[in-house]
Amino acid sequence: MALIVQKYGGTSVGSIERIQNVAGRIIDTVKQGHAVVVVVSAMGKSTDHLIDMANSISNQPSKRELDMLVSTGEQVSMSLLAMALNEKGYDSISLTGWQAGVETESVHGNARILNIDTQRINRQLDSGRIVIVAGFQGITTADEIATLGRGGSDTTAVALAAVLDASKCEIYTDVTGVFTTDPRVVKDARKLSAISYDEMLEMANLGAGVLHPRSVEFAKNYNVMLEVRSSLEKETGTIVEEVATMEGNLMVRGIAFDDNVTKVTVHNLPDDIVTLSTLFSKLAERQINVDIIIQNTSGNKTTNVSFSIDSGILTETMEVLESHRSLLNFDSITSEGNLSKVSIIGSGMISNPGVAAKMFSSLAGANIKVKMVSTSEIKVSTVVDGSLMISAIECLHEAFQLDARKPVHTAQ
Numbered sequence: 001m002a003l004i005v006q007k008y009g010g011t012s013v014g015s016i017e018r019i020q021n022v023a024g025r026i027i028d029t030v031k032q033g034h035a036v037v038v039v040v041s042a043m044g045k046s047t048d049h050l051i052d053m054a055n056s057i058s059n060q061p062s063k064r065e066l067d068m069l070v071s072t073g074e075q076v077s078m079s080l081l082a083m084a085l086n087e088k089g090y091d092s093i094s095l096t097g098w099q100a101g102v103e104t105e106s107v108h109g110n111a112r113i114l115n116i117d118t119q120r121i122n123r124q125l126d127s128g129r130i131v132i133v134a135g136f137q138g139i140t141t142a143d144e145i146a147t148l149g150r151g152g153s154d155t156t157a158v159a160l161a162a163v164l165d166a167s168k169c170e171i172y173t174d175v176t177g178v179f180t181t182d183p184r185v186v187k188d189a190r191k192l193s194a195i196s197y198d199e200m201l202e203m204a205n206l207g208a209g210v211l212h213p214r215s216v217e218f219a220k221n222y223n224v225m226l227e228v229r230s231s232l233e234k235e236t237g238t239i240v241e242e243v244a245t246m247e248g249n250l251m252v253r254g255i256a257f258d259d260n261v262t263k264v265t266v267h268n269l270p271d272d273i274v275t276l277s278t279l280f281s282k283l284a285e286r287q288i289n290v291d292i293i294i295q296n297t298s299g300n301k302t303t304n305v306s307f308s309i310d311s312g313i314l315t316e317t318m319e320v321l322e323s324h325r326s327l328l329n330f331d332s333i334t335s336e337g338n339l340s341k342v343s344i345i346g347s348g349m350i351s352n353p354g355v356a357a358k359m360f361s362s363l364a365g366a367n368i369k370v371k372m373v374s375t376s377e378i379k380v381s382t383v384v385d386g387s388l389m390i391s392a393i394e395c396l397h398e399a400f401q402l403d404a405r406k407p408v409h410t411a412q
């Protein structure tokens with residue numbers, strides 16, 4: 001009997017009616033002869049509400065207490081789901097992270113899973129039960145509850161699928177799969193039948209919110225076959241696997257974007273490697289995540305360095321730089337907000353050198369100025385003015401023939 005791990009996200013368990021619907025889908029899977037382990041998220045937006053309550057008490061609630069609080073969200077949905085299954089005549093038990101043997105590192109709010117002791121889950125499966133596990137939480141070696149970071153239930157599901165050697169991990173969500181880009185932005189976005197782990201990882205890291213990036217890393221490392229699909233529609237979803245064939249030989253699989261980018265420029269910094277490394281070390285010490293970096297030499301032994309960050313950490317970034325002004329010896333710092341990062345992703349790029357050129361010429365044709373660029377083997381990211389983000393996505397979606405209405409070309 002093949003084991004399937006299913007994960008249901010917040011919207012999928014957002015009401016009692018939805019929980020009943022999920023119970024129905026689980027029962028369908030059981031009737032097909034599968035053993036099922038289910039991972040649930042908290043109902044609807046309840047994690048947000050819990051965090052809001054904490055923030056209304058304190059600007060900086062203790063991370064330990066915050067984990068105690070937010071981990072309750074998943075306990076609500078898991079127990080209700082188990083009750084719904086039991087009520088329908090299917091024997092089921094819910095388990096918290098620690099009951100399910102999910103061991104994490106000793107970090108609150110963003111812990112990684114270190115190990116899963118599957119004994120208890122296996123015993124329950126052996127006795128014929130459907131096992132429901134709370135996503136997003138585990139237990140540290142000091143017996144503290146730790147959570148895995150927002151969206152972390154995906155990672156719980158994939159990790160369980162890996163250790164239980166499940167035949168598949170199905171991620172049920174409120175969209176029917178992974179799309180060429182966000183269908184709310186480009187109405188002709190097309191659902192992908194398959195995508196590779198690396199492409200999915202880029203999409204997830206670059207802002208396509210369907211999967212928690214760490215879950216994709218896990219799936220890749222343990223070769224877990226993932227399917228992203230809707231809990232409300234019957235249609236098949238998107239398969240995430242090692243080698244996904246490119247539909248119609250297209251070089252680009254999808255477009256991801258992030259509309260919360262700020263560019264910071266440090267002017268007239270001494271042009272030496274020690275200063276440069278000090279600058280980025282000081283930012284790293286404060287956990288400030290720098291994305292794209294550009295250095296322009298401006299003669300006279302000084303240089304201007306620009307880098308992009310999430311707009312939400314601008315104040316902190318400025319503070320860190322200002323506090324090291326004498327050490328870094330720069331003239332001034334400026335910042336440009338309201339920027340967006342638009343990225344094209346596709347493993348077909350490795351063997352097709354013209355992709356970046358095509359991206360720039362398409363954007364130029366639409367009068368969109370590129371402010372920063374970064375590339376990896378399978379992606380090209382550009383930073384553009386925020387007001388032009390949607391035009392940029394539309395223009396690239398069209399240029400790389402991702403449009404659903406277009407016949408798929410094989411010639412390049």
Ligand code: ASP
Pocket residue numbers: 009010041042047048073135136149150151152153154
């Ligand atoms: N409930 C958690 C969150 O909202 C975890 C998850 O849904 O994956 O982030």
Ligand code: MG
Pocket residue numbers: 009151154209210211212
């Ligand atoms: Mg999610």
